[in-house]
Amino acid sequence: MKIALAQMCSGIDPEENARQLRLLLAEAAAGGAVMVFTPEMTGLLDRDRSRAARVIRNESDDVVLSTARSEAKKSGIWVQLGSLAIQANDNPDEKWVNRSYLISPDGEIAARYDKIHLFDVDLSPDEAQRESSAYAGGHRAIVAPIPGAMLGLSICYDVRFPALYEALTNAGADILAIPAAFTVPTGKAHWEIMLRARAIEAGAFVVATAQWGKHEDGRTTYGHSMVVDPWGKILLDMGEGTGLEICDLDRTKIAEVRSRIPAVANRRSFELPVKMT
Known part of the structure; x- marks a missing residue:
């Protein structure tokens, strides 16, 4: 299965971002x-x-x-639109949602996923981020069929919560999408480690497409969009810069790895821990 990753440096003008996206999808x-x-x-x-x-x-x-919908239909390709800031309804006073989309080759929306874990962190004494002040968190994990596979959807900060990926793979996911806009300090420290861990735990491919560079709003993102195979091997690391890279996923690798180390099949339920005094 030949996939493409579009590493972008999105700005503050949706029209310009749409223009860049159109070029990347055509490429x-x-x-x-x-x-x-x-x-x-x-x-x-x-x-x-x-x-x-x-x-x-x-x-x-x-x-x-x-x-994205018109280009998917024009080119006859699937598009996993990492996420958009969306008004959840027509009331402008309501919080937005950080929503991921799966778009089919006929231009229809095949699945939606609203980011569950919101980025409320204190990165340093001078930098705090509160995604929940403007965005409402989602409540439902989503797995959707794509050609020859099942795709589990997630977004950025979700990667730090393995229980989500356990739920996705229990529901049949064998490719995990983790689009992101990682900060540079957290990217350097944690990005590769967590992506490889999620792939190894699940015996699944991880496709993690990222923002990169100095953005118009002043922030800087890490880049290094990656594809990791079910054994934890990095098949693609886009490093710094913007552009498009193509990677071929050998889906037989999923069954091979899961037969060697059947971690998904061997999962067991257990009682919650009792705190001893």
Whole structure:
């Protein structure tokens, strides 16, 4: 299965991000990719929430979602749109959602996933981030069929919560999408380690497409979009820079690894721990 990863440096203008996405999807289709994966916040990366509020739309009016759907239909490819900032309903006072999309080759939305674990952290005395102040967290894990496989959806900070990926693989996922906009300090320290761990635990492919570079809103993201195979081997590391890379997934590797180390099959339920006094 030939897939493409689009490493982007999304800015504050959804129209420009849509233009860049259109070029990347056309390049992927020309390269023979069956499916394209994009990063978290493909359509808008802006920590100025007052400014962002002027361009965040609902699904029917989002220009990036519309572009992804039309290009998927035009090229006959699957698109895993890492995520978009979306108005969940028509009330502008409601919190937004950080929503991932799976778009089929007929341009239809095959699955939606709202980011469950929100990035509420204190990275340093000078840097705190509170995603939950503007976004509502999701409540449902999603697994969806794609050609010859089952895709489990997640977003960025979710990668730190193995229970989500256990639930996804228990439901049949054998490819895990982890689009992201990782900070540079956390990326250097944790990105590769966690992606390989999620792949090894699940005996699944991990496809993790990331934002990279200095963004218009002033933040800097880590890049290093990766594909990791079910044995934990890195098949692709895009490093720094923007652009598109193609990777071929040998899906026979999933059954091979799961037969050698059947960790998914060997999972057992257990009683919660009792705290001894």
